[in-house]
Amino acid sequence: MKFFIDTANIEQIKEAHDMGILDGVTTNPSLMAKEGITGKENIFAHYKKICEIVHGDVSAEVISTDFDGMIKEAEELVKIHKHIVVKVPMIKDGVKAIKYLSSKGIKTNCTLIFSPGQALLAAKAGATYVSPFIGRLDDISVDGMELIAQLRLIFDNYGFTTQILAASIRHPVHIIQCAEVGADVATCPLSSILALLKHPLTDIGLEKFLADHKAASQKTEKVKV
Numbered sequence: 001m002k003f004f005i006d007t008a009n010i011e012q013i014k015e016a017h018d019m020g021i022l023d024g025v026t027t028n029p030s031l032m033a034k035e036g037i038t039g040k041e042n043i044f045a046h047y048k049k050i051c052e053i054v055h056g057d058v059s060a061e062v063i064s065t066d067f068d069g070m071i072k073e074a075e076e077l078v079k080i081h082k083h084i085v086v087k088v089p090m091i092k093d094g095v096k097a098i099k100y101l102s103s104k105g106i107k108t109n110c111t112l113i114f115s116p117g118q119a120l121l122a123a124k125a126g127a128t129y130v131s132p133f134i135g136r137l138d139d140i141s142v143d144g145m146e147l148i149a150q151l152r153l154i155f156d157n158y159g160f161t162t163q164i165l166a167a168s169i170r171h172p173v174h175i176i177q178c179a180e181v182g183a184d185v186a187t188c189p190l191s192s193i194l195a196l197l198k199h200p201l202t203d204i205g206l207e208k209f210l211a212d213h214k215a216a217s218q219k220t221e222k223v224k225v
Helices: 010-019 029-034 040-053 067-077 092-103 116-125 134-139 144-158 172-181 190-195 200-224
Strands: 002-006 024-026 057-061 084-089 108-113 129-132 163-166 185-188
Touching: 002 010, 002 190, 010 040, 010 190, 024 185, 040 057, 040 067, 057 108, 067 084, 067 092, 084 092, 092 108, 092 116, 108 116, 116 129, 116 144, 129 144, 134 144, 134 172, 144 163, 144 172, 172 185, 172 190, 185 190
Parallel strands: 002 024, 002 185, 024 057, 057 084, 084 108, 108 129, 129 163, 163 185
Antiparallel strands: none
């Protein structure tokens, strides 16, 4: 399973990259705004910075909701860097835009997926990725992970090459569950990725190893004296 980081924060992207586990980045207008990145020129420059750090796909979202507007934005976005994937909303004109862009060899990520039918349409149109938002489904008492499992079954049934990019991940358990049911990608905040490192028995074990090493070293020094 690929690991993407869901942020526009450069330092967090660098930290994930330096761990050696980062495969890509997803962003959206909300994440850009959170970092204080506004204005087309600044946003494009920020995307370029991200692409220069990451050796993988970087999703950049269009803000238009009509076909012509989405195509115009997409054509501008892909000029920024070869790593750019155009992120398109799951709406009728979005599906049309995905079909057009995929026919031109432009990678796409269909975002705001909440049902198998939506994902099926995006895959039929040729989307590179579909992004089911599992955390937001959980928020309304719907099992988000069940959607991932449904998409895995449907895509495998028909040989779709569209990758399932699990989004709206809230905690490390989500990541493990995504891996269990066969998501191709999990895009997560850095905190969720770092939480995978933690286990109390690891901390206890390491503490004991270091204490034993220290005690053994002290005994050796006494013998030399």
